[in-house]
Amino acid sequence: MTACGIPRLISGLKTHFRFLFLYLHAIHASNLAKNIRQMNSKEINYELEKNMEVISQLDDFVGHAVDTVLVDPEDCWQPTDFLPDFSNPEAMEEVKLLQQRAAGIPDTVLTSLVGNMITEEALPSYQTYFNLLEGINVDKSLLSPSGWVRWSKAWTAEENRHGDLLNKYLYLTGRVDMRVVEQTIHRLITNGFDPKSESDPYQAMIYTSFQERATKISHVNTGKLADKAGDHLLSKICKTIAGDEARHEKAYKTFMSRIFDIDPSGAITAFEKMMRKQIVMPAALMGEGSSRPSIYKDFAEITQKIGVYTGWDYARIIEHLVDYWKIESLTGLDAAAAKAQDYLAGLADRYMRLADRIKAPDEVSLAWLK
Numbered sequence: 446m447t448a449c450g451i452p453r454l455i456s457g458l459k460t461h462f463r464f465l466f467l468y469l470h471a472i473h474a475s476n477l478a479k480n481i482r483q484m485n486s487k488e489i490n491y492e493l494e495k496n497m498e499v500i501s502q503l504d505d506f507v508g509h510a511v512d513t514v515l516v517d518p519e520d521c522w523q524p525t526d527f528l529p530d531f532s533n534p535e536a537m538e539e540v541k542l543l544q545q546r547a548a549g550i551p552d553t554v555l556t557s558l559v560g561n562m563i564t565e566e567a568l569p570s571y572q573t574y575f576n577l578l579e580g581i582n583v584d585k586s587l588l589s590p591s592g593w594v595r596w597s598k599a600w601t602a603e604e605n606r607h608g609d610l611l612n613k614y615l616y617l618t619g620r621v622d623m624r625v626v627e628q629t630i631h632r633l634i635t636n637g638f639d640p641k642s643e644s645d646p647y648q649a650m651i652y653t654s655f656q657e658r659a660t661k662i663s664h665v666n667t668g669k670l671a672d673k674a675g676d677h678l679l680s681k682i683c684k685t686i687a688g689d690e691a692r693h694e695k696a697y698k699t700f701m702s703r704i705f706d707i708d709p710s711g712a713i714t715a716f717e718k719m720m721r722k723q724i725v726m727p728a729a730l731m732g733e734g735s736s737r738p739s740i741y742k743d744f745a746e747i748t749q750k751i752g753v754y755t756g757w758d759y760a761r762i763i764e765h766l767v768d769y770w771k772i773e774s775l776t777g778l779d780a781a782a783a784k785a786q787d788y789l790a791g792l793a794d795r796y797m798r799l800a801d802r803i804k805a806p807d808e809v810s811l812a813w814l815k
């Protein structure tokens with residue numbers, strides 16, 4: 446390099462550093478703007494903050510429901526109450542009887558039952574979903590004395606018995622490929638689920654009210670089909686589980702009723718939001734990433750075909766919830782809520798007409814059976 450090249454080099458470096466400085470400054474400014482935007486969106490999410498405030502007002506009410514609606518483990522039914530006791534010398538006879546009765550259950554009903562069981566098996570993991578909702582677990586601790594946190598644990602603990610009982614019953618029938626079932630349960634819990642309620646506790650209460658009623662209907666209808674097939678044990682199991690779902694449904698609807706009392710506009714808007722997104726079944730991701738990705742669709746087609754859970758049920762649940770929360774007679778609503786009221790008032794009819802047009806498939810694909 447020549448001597449006169451040095452000042453040129455220095456000048457070039459200066460220009461280079463100036464550009465680098467301007468570039469870094471621009472990145473910094475852009476990040477800062479992004480952070481401020483995030484802060485602002487957080488700060489101005491008044492709706493969510495208001496919902497969290499209402500949720501915290503209900504904490505004692507929900508805590509009381511844990512003690513009065515949910516059942517203490519000492520007093521609650523447990524899966525073994527329905528199943529052969531292997532310390533009993535006659536247990537093998539009981540298993541034989543169980544298998545004889547189960548032999549009469551149609552393959553479609555059995556597949557539908559397995560799908561329901563898999564859904565129930567994943568339910569204890571939904572405690573995570575519940576505790577991630579804004580305003581539910583402010584202590585960020587599962588040992589929090591909060592009514593909502595206690596509810597999340599005691600509710601999912603009750604649900605745990607449903608999957609447990611159905612799993613053991615199905616195993617004993619000898620008709621189910623349990624390894625494949627176990628893979629689907631494993632897959633579903635691994636995949637998780639997205640109820641699309643965001644982290645809004647109002648929308649979550651709408652979702653759970655809907656979902657508990659849907660599972661109750663599924664178990665009631667399966668119980669009827671089990672009766673028809675002559676399996677009275679399965680019928681009793683389904684009716685018992687349906688009884689639990691009815692308690693849960695009532696509790697969630699009551700929580701939501703309280704929200705309607707305190708904040709009718711917010712509650713009805715959340716109802717509308719959830720319905721526009723539609724209720725996604727909790728087991729929807731059971732096949733994602735597996736060698737049979739269509740397994741959830743196949744299961745849903747069977748439940749539609751045999752009448753365990755249909756498009757009409759979906760429409761009737763909306764109708765029931767609209768009546769239960771007296772949506773059409775709510776007054777004093779803000780503009781957005783008044784629009785939501787109009788939308789919800791006609792929604793069940795729209796779904797009913799849609800359900801009328803759904804044709805049950807002629808052929809269905811069975812799953813999980815031997």
Ligand SMILES: [Fe+2]
Binds near residue numbers: 568604660690
């Ligand atoms: Fe359940």
Ligand SMILES: [Fe+2]
Binds near residue numbers: 604660689693694
């Ligand atoms: Fe339930």
